[in-house]
Amino acid sequence: MKHQYLKNVSTLKLKSDQCTGCGRCMEVCPHNVFLMEEKKSVIVDKDRCMECGACVKNCPFDALEVKQGVGCAYAIIMGWLTGTEPSCDCSDNSSGSCC
Amino acid sequence: MQISSRELKIIQTSTQLTFSDIFGSWKARWGINRMNFKVEPGLYSVGNPGSSSPVLVTANYKMSFDSLRKELNELDAWILVLDTKGINVWCAAGKGTFGTKELINRIAIVQLEKVVSHKTIIIPQLGAPGISAHEVSKFSGFKVLYGPVKAKDVKEFIKAGMKASAEMRTVRFSIYDRLVLTPVDLVGTFRFSLMIFGILFLLNLLGFGPFGFVDFYAYMGAVLAGCVLTPVLLPWIPGRAFAWKGWLVGLIWAAFVNVFNGWTAVPLYSVLRALGYLLVLPSVSAYYAMNFTGSSTFTSFSGVLKEMRIAVPAIVISIFLGIVLILVNSFIKL
Known part of the structure; x- marks a missing residue:
């Protein structure tokens, strides 16, 4: 069965005029968000995006934008408590759930 | 050179x-x-x-x-x-x-x-x-x-x-993938759970109790519902937010605990306590299910933040009210 998360939340943006159709984003995306249409990348299903940032990091033409972050409630709670950016740092002690 | x-x-x-x-x-x-x-x-x-x-x-x-x-x-x-x-x-x-x-x-x-x-x-x-x-x-x-x-x-x-x-x-997240991730979460809850048992024990000593075996397994069941059952059944539970999915499973568990203990037939098992369980247990499950977002392969930061803005206040208020009801119930019985 397919997993589905919240709709209309991803911050992913594609600047089509900067895209050269190299296909790197398609290659690295773990959730098949992109598709090639007329030699340009298009976002086919933004709701599948988990904001991992792989496409942005690997786009040689800066055509992609996303607020990269961890989709981890524990990290966000720790971020709130310590006043820092949420990160996958729960691994520093034995408790905690992510990674 | x-x-x-x-x-x-x-x-x-x-x-x-x-x-x-x-x-x-x-x-x-x-x-x-x-x-x-x-x-x-x-x-x-x-x-x-x-x-x-x-x-x-x-x-x-x-x-x-x-x-x-x-x-x-x-x-x-x-x-x-x-x-x-x-x-x-x-x-x-x-x-x-x-x-x-x-x-x-x-x-x-x-x-x-x-x-x-x-x-x-x-x-x-x-x-x-x-x-x-x-x-x-x-x-x-x-x-x-x-x-x-x-x-x-x-x-x-x-x-x-x-x-x-x-x-x-493509990243999959099969039932087996999800199952092998649950022990770490479960172990992670132990320290917190021991704290809760400690507090209940103190309340017993102070005469607010008795908190007993029912409270123990009711809580442990809620933890299992959030940490194990919700992750395993994830795609089949209706809804999208993890906290919501956990809350649903926890609600079924809370209803089960109440019915199993003879609510509504046994007069000793008061409405206050039953309501208390209905407020506390699903919220406990919701919290632990929400934390599974970090283990999942498809949740985004923006999405988790959105669900938490609603879930965290709701969980805190619900648990607080539930505990008040259970304590009031203990007082009445004294």
């Missing part, structure tokens, strides 16, 4: 996992020694690799390293292990420790250009959030090929001429 050259350091490894490798992975799944389950970063060889053999990159979390090398039998290959502080590829890529800088440095440290004659390295696809392929080739001269998501597909990927099928590129 004398040019000093560093010695090449290559560590021989095998594709066979020993009992202690497998036992180590099992322990890590239960949170035992998980943060110190590492291998030394550097260049490893499996089989009898030569200058044209493929170079596969991985993290120095031992479970990552082991799951790669065990798939390489009958293959001659190099494994380049990055220093990710003992964190797996995907999480380390998100943090940036499985990153462009570390990769470029590690290529230089092991003097990869002296070991192989070709100029390609294979990075697991899930390392991509940390690696900028075009920058790696700019600074190191090595071209990055993104391999499959799963190590078990590496062989096929190489056989197919370094081509990954769409199937190999």
Whole structure:
């Protein structure tokens, strides 16, 4: 069965005029968000995006934008408590759930 | 002028996992020694690799390293292990420790250009959030090929001429994948649960009780509902937010606890206490289910933040009200 998360939340943006159709984003995306249409990348299903940032990091033409972050409630709670950016740092002690 | 050259350091490894490798992975799944389950970063060889053999990159979390090398039998290959502080590829890529800088440095440290004659390295696809392929080739001269998501597909990927099928590129999150992640979460709750039992024990001593066996298994059931049952049944539970899914499962559990204890037939089992359970237990499950977002493979930061803005206040208020009701109920009975 397919997993589905919240709709209309991803911050992913594609600047089509900067895209050269190299296909790197398609290659690295773990959730098949992109598709090639007329030699340009298009976002086919933004709701599948988990904001991992792989496409942005690997786009040689800066055509992609996303607020990269961890989709981890524990990290966000720790971020709130310590006043820092949420990160996958729960691994520093034995408790905690992510990674 | 004398040019000093560093010695090449290559560590021989095998594709066979020993009992202690497998036992180590099992322990890590239960949170035992998980943060110190590492291998030394550097260049490893499996089989009898030569200058044209493929170079596969991985993290120095031992479970990552082991799951790669065990798939390489009958293959001659190099494994380049990055220093990710003992964190797996995907999480380390998100943090940036499985990153462009570390990769470029590690290529230089092991003097990869002296070991192989070709100029390609294979990075697991899930390392991509940390690696900028075009920058790696700019600074190191090595071209990055993104391999499959799963190590078990590496062989096929190489056989197919370094081509990954769409199937190999997609992340799955099967019922088994989810199940093996639950023990760590469960173990993580123990410390907090012991604190709660301590408080209940003190309340008993102070005469606010009696909190007894029913409270104990009601709570433990709610923890299991959130930490194990919700993750396992994840795609079949209606709704999208994890906290909501956990709340639903917890609600069923709370109803079960109440009915099992004879609510509405037994007059001693008061409405206040039943309502208290209905407020507390589903919220406990919701909280733990919400934390499973960090273990899942498809939740986004923006999404989790959105669900938490509603779920966290709702959970806090609901648990608070529930506890007040249960305490008031204990008072009445005194």
